[in-house]
Amino acid sequence: MKILGISAHYHDSAAALVIDGVPVCAVQEERLSRHKGDAAFPLLAIEWCLQRAGIEPDALDAVVFYERPMLKFDRILTCALRAFPHSWRTFPQAMRNSLGEKVWIRGIISSHLGVPGRKILFTEHHQSHAAVAFLTAPTHRAAILTTDAVGEWATLSVGHGERLPNGTTTIRSLREIRFPHSLGMLYSTFTAYLGFKVNEDEYKVMGLAAFGRPTLLEQVRKLIHRTPDGGFALDLDYFEFHTTAERCYSSRFIELFGAPRNPYEPIDFEAAEGQRFADCAASVQRVLEDTLVGMARTLHQETGLPDLCLGGGVALNGVVNTRILAESGFERVFVPPAPGDAGCAMGAALYADRIHFGNPDRDVPDHPFWGPPVDGSELARLAREDGQFVEEFEEGALVNRIADDLAAGRVVGWMDGALELGPRALGHRSILAAPHTAEMRDRLNHEIKYREPFRPFAPVVPIEVADRYFDLPPGGTRLARFMSGVFPVRREWQSRLQAITHVDGTARLQALEPEMAPRLHALLEAYWRRGGMPVLLNTSFNLAGEPIVNRAVEGYSTFLRCGIDVLVAGQTRVMKRASPTAKPKEEIACSRGVAGPDAD
Numbered sequence: 001m002k003i004l005g006i007s008a009h010y011h012d013s014a015a016a017l018v019i020d021g022v023p024v025c026a027v028q029e030e031r032l033s034r035h036k037g038d039a040a041f042p043l044l045a046i047e048w049c050l051q052r053a054g055i056e057p058d059a060l061d062a063v064v065f066y067e068r069p070m071l072k073f074d075r076i077l078t079c080a081l082r083a084f085p086h087s088w089r090t091f092p093q094a095m096r097n098s099l100g101e102k103v104w105i106r107g108i109i110s111s112h113l114g115v116p117g118r119k120i121l122f123t124e125h126h127q128s129h130a131a132v133a134f135l136t137a138p139t140h141r142a143a144i145l146t147t148d149a150v151g152e153w154a155t156l157s158v159g160h161g162e163r164l165p166n167g168t169t170t171i172r173s174l175r176e177i178r179f180p181h182s183l184g185m186l187y188s189t190f191t192a193y194l195g196f197k198v199n200e201d202e203y204k205v206m207g208l209a210a211f212g213r214p215t216l217l218e219q220v221r222k223l224i225h226r227t228p229d230g231g232f233a234l235d236l237d238y239f240e241f242h243t244t245a246e247r248c249y250s251s252r253f254i255e256l257f258g259a260p261r262n263p264y265e266p267i268d269f270e271a272a273e274g275q276r277f278a279d280c281a282a283s284v285q286r287v288l289e290d291t292l293v294g295m296a297r298t299l300h301q302e303t304g305l306p307d308l309c310l311g312g313g314v315a316l317n318g319v320v321n322t323r324i325l326a327e328s329g330f331e332r333v334f335v336p337p338a339p340g341d342a343g344c345a346m347g348a349a350l351y352a353d354r355i356h357f358g359n360p361d362r363d364v365p366d367h368p369f370w371g372p373p374v375d376g377s378e379l380a381r382l383a384r385e386d387g388q389f390v391e392e393f394e395e396g397a398l399v400n401r402i403a404d405d406l407a408a409g410r411v412v413g414w415m416d417g418a419l420e421l422g423p424r425a426l427g428h429r430s431i432l433a434a435p436h437t438a439e440m441r442d443r444l445n446h447e448i449k450y451r452e453p454f455r456p457f458a459p460v461v462p463i464e465v466a467d468r469y470f471d472l473p474p475g476g477t478r479l480a481r482f483m484s485g486v487f488p489v490r491r492e493w494q495s496r497l498q499a500i501t502h503v504d505g506t507a508r509l510q511a512l513e514p515e516m517a518p519r520l521h522a523l524l525e526a527y528w529r530r531g532g533m534p535v536l537l538n539t540s541f542n543l544a545g546e547p548i549v550n551r552a553v554e555g556y557s558t559f560l561r562c563g564i565d566v567l568v569a570g571q572t573r574v575m576k577r578a579s580p581t582a583k584p585k586e587e588i589a590c591s592r593g594v595a596g597p598d599a600d
């Protein structure tokens with residue numbers, strides 16, 4: 001059975017194709033259209049998926065949309081009526097969006113793909129989140145907790161899933177919390193207040209939180225209180241997101257927290273104002289953590305299950321996930337590589353396959369690489385036409401050459417195999433660098449990523465030796481598989497891992513299994529043999545405001561426009577002219593007295 005899943009029209013559209021119960025490919029529209037967070041109907045993504053599988057639309061058995069447009073329309077209409085007359089300005093806009101795109105989605109799909117209306121199905125938004133979280137995790141029974149800003153009505157839902165020995169699958173929701181009471185919207189309100197982009201920059205709030213202290217806890221707790229049934233409710237007097245599209249917070253919010261941050265002014269931690277913003281971030285982060293840890297603990301007691309699957313955009317908050325693992329009682333916590341709305345395309349298709357059609361249970365490969373493959377020969381052609389220095393290597397020789405580059409302090413743009421689904425570079429579209437010095441972090445911030453200096457960079461380390469450098473609790477390596485947790489860098493290594501150690505001594509590491517990305521794993525080992533340690537700085541291969549690169553041409557264009565020294569795609573290595581060749585002092589210092597893999 002061939003099922004296409006689609007997410008669209010909110011943010012981060014995507015398509016995914018499931019054939020005979022197993023995903024075969026998936027890609028976000030932004031990676032193909034090159035518009036970051038592209039919310040358009042994902043025509044390019046659909047076209048690529050069908051082409052990849054070699055099928056025409058009429059071969060599809062079903063096309064599944066990741067939410068129920070009428071329920072969403074119902075929510076928008078109800079909120080607008082409740083908020084009237086305050087909503088009179090925004091209602092026509094919401095109506096246009098809903099009527100034009102969401103409500104008539106069946107017609108849009110039918111006309112674009114030429115599939116009959118009877119083949120078009122809908123899942124509930126949180127069912128899609130729950131399905132991708134549970135059905136892609138290597139577990140047969142688990143509790144499921146999904147949290148996001150909002151879908152139709154649900155903003156948080158708890159339930160459980162089971163893959164039974166007879167091949168049937170169940171995913172049940174126990175209860176949900178409904179809009180406008182939303183942890184995602186609470187966090188997004190602070191994201192807006194702190195001068196960042198809603199639905200895009202929430203991770204900056206998490207990064208900023210480490211610079212502050214939760215001195216404003218009392219104030220944040222005025223915005224949200226726990227209800228006797230174990231849920232929570234927002235005090236809506238402090239918010240406006242439910243009545244207008246213009247602003248998330250109300251004047252009462254400003255009375256409580258002070259003037260919002262001007263997005264164009266840098267944050268100065270030496271100034272009282274800068275510290276206030278960091279304290280705000282730390283306080284809302286703490287409240288988010290405490291609320292979700294409490295709810296996960298209740299879910300654990302209620303289900304008695306050892307495994308928990310997390311879904312929804314809030315599951316990208318690694319600090320929350322790590323506290324849930326440590327404090328809720330669950331032994332294993334699974335977060336898919338795309339817990340947000342892009343992953344819903346795959347979730348919707350899997351949900352339809354297992355639940356709607358009742359097809360037999362199948363294992364889903366446990367990796368994030370569902371997108372287009374990169375073509376090294378395309379890079380070689382482009383770079384040669386430009387008169388660049390191009391070399392093509394055998395596999396082992398390439399890895400060794402790149403390890404030399406990294407040990408010499410060069411920054412490497414690394415493209416390998418199929419593109420990741422989700423916001424994280426997990427080894428196929430990465431910018432790699434030596435992780436040792438603060439200068440390298442600053443260089444990446446200034447010359448390559450052009451981003452705020454307070455944001456941390458992440459490390460990648462072979463799973464076999466991850467706990468040597470990082471303080472991982474039981475279950476920590478699973479969370480670190482897709483960079484979904486934040487863990488302390490061991491004190492004795494912090495001075496040699498300055499570029500990836502956040503101000504609070506932690507890192508959002510990726511613990512890499514050799515089978516998942518063999519070439520990057522081999523590179524980590526080759527780098528280790530050069531006398532350093534098997535840890536590299538790994539940041540997504542994109543510039544600020546752009547989506548992660550997909551094809552060789554985008555990698556090459558990014559390479560030309562920033563301070564990356566070396567670009568790799570497939571077997572091809574391109575070296576930028578006038579790159580540094582001298583080995584920096586710090587790398588030489590690190591090379592002394594550290595055992596390589598052969599000696600360990």
Ligand SMILES: [Fe+2]
Nearest residue numbers: 148312313341
């Ligand atoms: Fe969502």
